[in-house]
Amino acid sequence: MDRWFSVSGLATGLIRPGDAIADRLIAAAPRPGGLVDGDCIVVAESAVATAEGRLVRLDGVKPTPVAHDLARRYTMDPRIVEIILQESDAVIGGMPGLLLCRAHGTLLPNAGVDASNAPPGCVVLLPANPGASAAGIRDAIRASAGVEVAVIVADSRPYPMRSGCAGIALGCAGMAAIRHGRAVADCIASTAELVMGEADEGIPAAIVRWWKP
Amino acid sequence: MDRWFSVSGLATGLIRPGDAIADRLIAAAPRPGGLVDGDCIVVAESAVATAEGRLVRLDGVKPTPVAHDLARRYTMDPRIVEIILQESDAVIGGMPGLLLCRAHGTLLPNAGVDASNAPPGCVVLLPANPGASAAGIRDAIRASAGVEVAVIVADSRPYPMRSGCAGIALGCAGMAAIRHGRAVADCIASTAELVMGEADEGIPAAIVRWWKP
Numbered sequence: 001m002d003r004w005f006s007v008s009g010l011a012t013g014l015i016r017p018g019d020a021i022a023d024r025l026i027a028a029a030p031r032p033g034g035l036v037d038g039d040c041i042v043v044a045e046s047a048v049a050t051a052e053g054r055l056v057r058l059d060g061v062k063p064t065p066v067a068h069d070l071a072r073r074y075t076m077d078p079r080i081v082e083i084i085l086q087e088s089d090a091v092i093g094g095m096p097g098l099l100l101c102r103a104h105g106t107l108l109p110n111a112g113v114d115a116s117n118a119p120p121g122c123v124v125l126l127p128a129n130p131g132a133s134a135a136g137i138r139d140a141i142r143a144s145a146g147v148e149v150a151v152i153v154a155d156s157r158p159y160p161m162r163s164g165c166a167g168i169a170l171g172c173a174g175m176a177a178i179r180h181g182r183a184v185a186d187c188i189a190s191t192a193e194l195v196m197g198e199a200d201e202g203i204p205a206a207i208v209r210w211w212k213p
Numbered sequence: 214m215d216r217w218f219s220v221s222g223l224a225t226g227l228i229r230p231g232d233a234i235a236d237r238l239i240a241a242a243p244r245p246g247g248l249v250d251g252d253c254i255v256v257a258e259s260a261v262a263t264a265e266g267r268l269v270r271l272d273g274v275k276p277t278p279v280a281h282d283l284a285r286r287y288t289m290d291p292r293i294v295e296i297i298l299q300e301s302d303a304v305i306g307g308m309p310g311l312l313l314c315r316a317h318g319t320l321l322p323n324a325g326v327d328a329s330n331a332p333p334g335c336v337v338l339l340p341a342n343p344g345a346s347a348a349g350i351r352d353a354i355r356a357s358a359g360v361e362v363a364v365i366v367a368d369s370r371p372y373p374m375r376s377g378c379a380g381i382a383l384g385c386a387g388m389a390a391i392r393h394g395r396a397v398a399d400c401i402a403s404t405a406e407l408v409m410g411e412a413d414e415g416i417p418a419a420i421v422r423w424w425k426p
Contacts, residue, residue: 003408004221004243030217106374156395159381160373161319164396166403168375182369182406183377190379190403193395194424195216211407 005211009195009203015047017055022140025205035141040150040208042192045170046117046124047204048133048153054125055118056083074099080115080123087111087125104170109158127153130171138173150174154189167193179213218424222408222416228260230268235353238418248354253363253421255405258383259330259337260417261346261366267338268331269296287312293328293336300324300338317383322371340366343384351386363387367402380406392426 012024021043029035049055063071063078067085071078074094081099085091088101088111103111104126112126127133130153138151152172156165167189169177177185192206225237234256242248276284276291280298284291287307294312298304301314301324316324317339325339340346343366351364365385369378380402382390390398405419 004219005408006217006219007404008217159396159399162381162396162399164391164394164399166379166396166399168372168379178377181377183372183375183379184407186372186375186377186379187403187406190400191220191407193400194218194397194404 006209007191007195008207008209009197010041010205010207011203012047012205013202015050015204017050017053019051020140021048021051022137022144025137026141026145028205029207035145035147035149035207036209037148038210039147040152040175040188040211041137041141042152042154042167042189042196042206042208043134043137044196044204045112045126045130045153045155046114048130048137049124049127050117052127052133054127055122056125057122059121070094070099077115080110080113083123083125084111084113087113107160112155126155126170131173132171134171134173148174152185152189152192154192156193165193166190176213184213219422220404220408221420221422222410223254223418223420224416225260225418226415228263228417230263230266232264233353234261234264235350235357238350239354239358241418242420248358248360248362248420249422250361251423252360253365253388253401253424254350254354255365255367255380255402255409255419255421256347256350257409257417258325258340258343258366258368259327261343261350262337262340263330265340265346267340268335269338270335272334283307283312290328293323293326296336296338297324297326300326320373325368339368339383344386345384347384347386361387365398365402365405367405369406378406379403389426397426 010028012028058079061079063082067082068078071081075096088103090102093100101108101111114124118124134151134153152169154167157168169185169189172185195206197203223241225241271292274292276295280295281291284294288309301316303315306313314321314324327337331337347364347366365382367380370381382398382402385398408419410416
């Protein structure tokens with residue numbers, strides 16, 4: 001079985017603000033052995049952002065007239081629209097419940113502002129610097145478990161003119177994101193999508209093991 | 214190690230027009246055991262299209278004035294541009310060596326017309342009906358090897374506003390392409406990208422094993 005690589009979900013349970021995400025990943029790694037050198041760990045951006053405290057309480061948000069107008073047009077909560085506007089470089093279009101934005105250097109529904117994976121009355125923003133988040137998790141895993149892993153902070157995104165969401169890498173550490181024209185980090189993020197669940201399933205991460213670049 | 218799934222490349226060697234691709238996949242499957250029930254087999258569209266004889270010889274192509282004009286503007290072979298125009302619903306833009314087209318229901322560089330994976334003096338078109346190709350390969354594997362597999366015909370595509378190519382499914386058989394809003398077939402195609410090579414490496418396919426939807 002050489003040339004095979006393997007993939008498994010990491011059931012950390014729910015991640016809460018302030019949680020040490022590296023320790024949760026180490027504790028969730030399959031036994032015996034736990035994490036090993038060369039593992040690539042994929043973590044959902046919503047888990048990373050929650051641990052980093054990137055929650056916004058809606059009751060403190062005052063929508064502008066522009067936010068009220070877009071909220072009316074697209075049947076959305078004006079407070080959420082206001083946060084989306086603050087996170088966006090531009091709003092390109094919309095449909096009921098969704099604004100298509102240019103934000104964080106890409107096309108991004110709702111500018112990454114997520115109500116579905118947040119506590120009641122809150123939304124989660126994207127991690128402020130996903131590359132730095134990935135590097136921080138990688139360093140913390142090295143310090144706690146003594147292993148060298150690669151880390152990807154991943155998101156689930158729609159592809160223009162297609163149905164459904166696939167994975168993309170928002171940031172990575174310990175690996176090349178692109179190799180020979182291949183979006184390797186995006187491909188690994190999509191691989192992890194196949195075993196990761198929504199936040200309430202408590203599987204916000206995955207291991208990709210024995211994959212050789 | 215339950216909850217793990219595994220992925221491996223299938224080294225069929227070079228695929229030529231008229232090859233029985235199902236038999237090549239069966240012969241390339243890892244021994245002992247070969248293909249087993251529940252395997253998902255991903256095959257590159259270039260291999261499928263080549264086996265189906267979707268080659269066009271350039272020396273028989275007469276470019277129109279529109280093709281000559283686009284070829285001059287984007288530094289391309291006017292005969293290849295002519296074929297791209299025939300395969301496209303619309304040309305949306307271009308850059309040197311590449312036309313961005315609307316074709317086959319999506320955004321598609323060069324309308325899927327591929328010179329890099331074709332014999333000298335030829336280009337390969339996309340499979341005419343990738344879903345039917347996937348179903349045909351699935352049926353042929355069942356008939357020859359007696360196993361029930363899922364089959365995805367996959368392509369490698371750039372994602373707008375990002376670098377590098379990831380996998381997408383052009384067609385699939387024996388599985389759902391979308392599940393709970395997740396583009397499962399696209400995610401599996403990206404997973405396979407991590408072990409598949411360019412045509413000249415002779416690894417145009419992959420097995421995804423033990424993955425549970």
